[in-house]
Amino acid sequence: MTTAELFSPTEPDYLSQLTSAAARYADRTERRERNREVLRTRGVLHADEPERVEKRLARLGADWSLATAIEREPSDPVAAAGSTLRLPPESFGSDVLGLERLIGRNNLTPVAFLEEGALVSRSVGRVTINGPGGGHGTGFMVSPSLLLTNNHVLRSQEEARRSVVAFSLQAGIDGRPLTPAVFQLEPHRFFVTDRELDFSLVAVAERGARGEALASFGRLTLSEAQGTVVVGEFVNIIQHPRGEPKQLALRENQIVDILDRFTHYESDTREGSSGSPVFNDQWEVVALHHSAVPKTDAEGPPLSVDGVPWTPDMGDDRLAWKANEGVRISRVLRALREITLTGAAARLRDEVFVPGTTAAGPAPAPVESAPPPAAPAPSGNGASARPGPDGSRAFVADGTAHLTIPLRISVGLDPSVFPVASVTAPPPGPVPPAPPPAMRPDTVSAAERDVEAALVNHRVALERPYYDRPADTAAREAYYAGVATDDGDTLRRALTELLTRTHNPRPRYKPMRLVYPWVDLHRDGRLRSIYSGNDFSAEEFIRADAAVEAARTARIQELFLHEGTAGPAEFEAEFDALEASMPFNCEHVVPQSWFLKKEPMRGDLHHLFACEVGCNSFRGNFPYFDFPHFDEAVRDACGLREDVGFEPQEGKGTVARATLYFLLRYPKQVGDTAREFPEDRLPLLLSWHASEPVTEYELHRNAAIAELQGNRNPLIDHPEWAEKIDFSGVWP
Known part of the structure; x- marks a missing residue:
């Protein structure tokens, strides 16, 4: 099979397409205006x-x-x-x-x-349809053989057969026109079109009319990865408006809304621009431009620039428009995956999902996504996925090592890799980075980027006021406005609802980026271990955690290479052992094992504190406890641990308030076993809370966390509520 077509029962013409775009735009008016207001104010x-x-x-x-x-x-x-x-x-x-x-x-x-923009522009050409109903559009190469454009540019195999694409139809740096390279389209080799998503994918001849090689114009790598563009971001569009020489709408094109399949943006595009690639600032294709959003009358039909109903015979240049609509490229790829193809056509389709190179230049950022299930999945650094036992697969993407077995476990890939340490209890103090062996350049780059970003954040933080009491007081009053305190159970429920609703965004667990640079700093700009009070610099902990994470990743890579017989259970056990043997310098006051390391609990900053690995490992997952003769039996600087629990040397009031926050934010998630802080130990937390008042350090943390994840700790803001809240409803 060499061709395929997806269509709705009634073929839409260009007028109905414009009407549909206008209707989608009108339906999103309220959301779009909200987006604009947030962009303006926040x-x-x-x-x-x-x-x-x-x-x-x-x-x-x-x-x-x-x-x-x-x-x-x-x-x-x-x-x-x-x-x-x-x-x-x-x-x-x-x-x-x-x-x-x-x-x-x-x-x-x-x-x-600019240099990369010039390179990617070589893959963009003008599509010309010869014969009856002819005209111009734009298209771009997305594989060594296939060109992507709109369905309304190339509606059928017959129309594509009498069409050509011209590359280098543009002026040179001296202002004189270049000689375009014209290639015949070859729909007999491959033609797929989807009328609803308005895309067509067609094969192009390997040689141009003057013998030019199609390969010399490269291709644009498409990605299904999320996070390529957000509302409010500016995009760039390379196009052939009205069939004219290639032009660029640069950055003055703002995304105003993102729908499930389409995106709306305000930009300077004209007729003939249909089929143009829409890029983010990293020159990744984020959308396929397909339609202007026209101004319409009260009944819905488009209007002309003269204010009268527009008809196709007037020409596109008479259409009054107010925005543009593009098809999200991830939705195009999804539809392409779902089409059933065989033989040569299937192989040509699969090439779209393989990372490639731009013309006369290096490869653009590789895609995260894997091609249809046959070939190994490409990784974020260009490496292929390694199939494992039981259908498991491993790859590295966006600096993260992923294991699918079929569950998926992710471990951050940060700095340079060094040999894995032996599995013994780590000594007190941060884990020092060890000299790295030879490694891939992209791994080094990812490591440096992560560490340096954390250090820049720390430098910025040191320039800020440590704690702005008037501003935080106003923020606190606004946050709890309307919370009733008369009834303990009502108060608990109201706080749980408030903490959950305002927990936005919900950051992933990444202490080197989120805890050490600003959140957990003391007034002197340094970190203090929550249990021992030992003093450390933020850079110490940032670099130490980066080294630990790299060691974990090195061990994971060894598993993939040398332990091919391991099954899902063995891999999962290995991950647990790695985290236990090589912990970060960060303490979850509610141990991760109590909530199975799930997010958002794992990354919730309110219960994450700087803590050297010796104390972190010594506490383990023991619940807090009060020993009657603690002063006579202190274990180093961390505290005392026996089978019944752990009592820290420092920070009792702080950890009590953090634990009480967790119980309010995540009711019924912990406490169902004796080792998970059962209800009969609530008086211990309340006692520690009452005996050690809230400090400026905690006020700073609370304000900093509110900026990052939206919610606050009520026990810090209103210590008096501890005796009012009915906590009985938080246990399973």
Whole structure:
């Protein structure tokens, strides 16, 4: 089979397509206006779904903490490197500049942005349909053989048969036109079209009319990965408007809404631009431009520029439009996967899902997604997935090692890899990084990016006021407005609902990026272990955790290479053993094993604290306990542990309030066994809370966490509520 077509029973013409686009746009008016208001008042980090924003930041090598730190920093137009941040030039890598660009702080970008744009533009050509009903559109190569455009540009195999695509139809740097390379389309080899999603995919001849090689124009790698664009971001469109020489709508094109299958943006495109690629600032294709959103009358038909109903015989140039609509590229790929093809056609289709190179240049960022199940899945660093026992598969994508067995476990890939340490209890103090062996350049780059982003965040944090009491007081009063305190059970339920509803976004567990740079700092800019009170610099813990994570990843890679007979249970046990033997310098006051390491509990910043690995491992998952003669039996600087529990040397009031928060935020999640803090130990938490008042350090933490994940700890904001809340409903 060489062709396929997906269509609805009634073939839509161009007029009905415009009407549908206008209807979708009208249906989203309320949401779009809300997006615009949030963009105006709060910025791009807050207008889209939190999960999509987090994934977008991750693709930029950043996280919510770094992004909000940059967003909050006062502008300084004369700062180093042209940035608005008051930091030394060596602090400004692509992460920082990319984030400032994303949130609209400045328009700086590396010169390579233009160079890469010139490279990707070579894969974009003008499609010309000859004969009856002819015209022009835009298309772009998405594999070595296949060109993507709109269905309304190439509606059928017959129409494609009499069409050509011309590359290099543009002016050169001297202003003189280049000689275009014209290629015949070959729908007899491959033609797939989807009328509802408005795309057509067609084969192109290997040689042009003058003998040019199609391969010299490269292709654009498409990705199904999430996080390629968010509401409020600016996009770039390479196009042939009205069939004219190639042009670029650069960055003044803002995404105003993202639907399930389409996206709306405001940009300068014209007729003939149908089929153009829509790019983010990393030159990843995020959408297939397919329609203007026309102005309409009260009944729905499009209007002309003269204000009268528009008809196709008037021509596209007479259409009055107010926005543009593109088809999300992930939805195009999803539809393409679902089409049943065989033989040569299936092989050509599968090439779309394999990362490739742009013309005369290096490969663009590889895709996360795997091709249809036959070939090994490409990884985020270009490596193939390794099939394992029981259908398991492993690959590395976006700096994360993934294991599918069929469950999926993820371990962050951060800095350089070094040999795995022996499985023994770690000594007190942060784990020092060991010298790395030879490794892949992309691994080193990912490591440096992650550590440096955390260090930039820390430098920005040190320039901020440590705790703004008036601002935090106002924020606290607004947060709890309307919470009734008369009845203990009602108060508990209201707080649980409030903490859950406002927990947005919900960051993943990443202490080196989210805990050490700002959240857990004391006024002197340093970290103190929650159990021992020992003093550390943020950089110590950042680099130590990065080294630990790299060691874990090295061991995982060894498993994939040398332990092919291991099954899912063995892999899962190995992951648990790795975390136990090589812990981070971060303590969950509610142990991870109590909630099976699930998110959002695992990454909830309210119960994460800096803690050197010796104390972290010594406490383990023992519940808190009060020993009657604690002063006579202190274990080093951490505390005392016996079979009945663990009593810390320091931080009792702080950990009590963090645990009480957890019980309110996640009722009935812990406490069903004696080792999971049963209800009869509630008086212990209340006693520690009452005996050690809230400190400025906790007030700072609470305010910092509220900025990052939206919710607050009621026991810090209103210590008096501890005696009012009826906690009986939080246990299973």
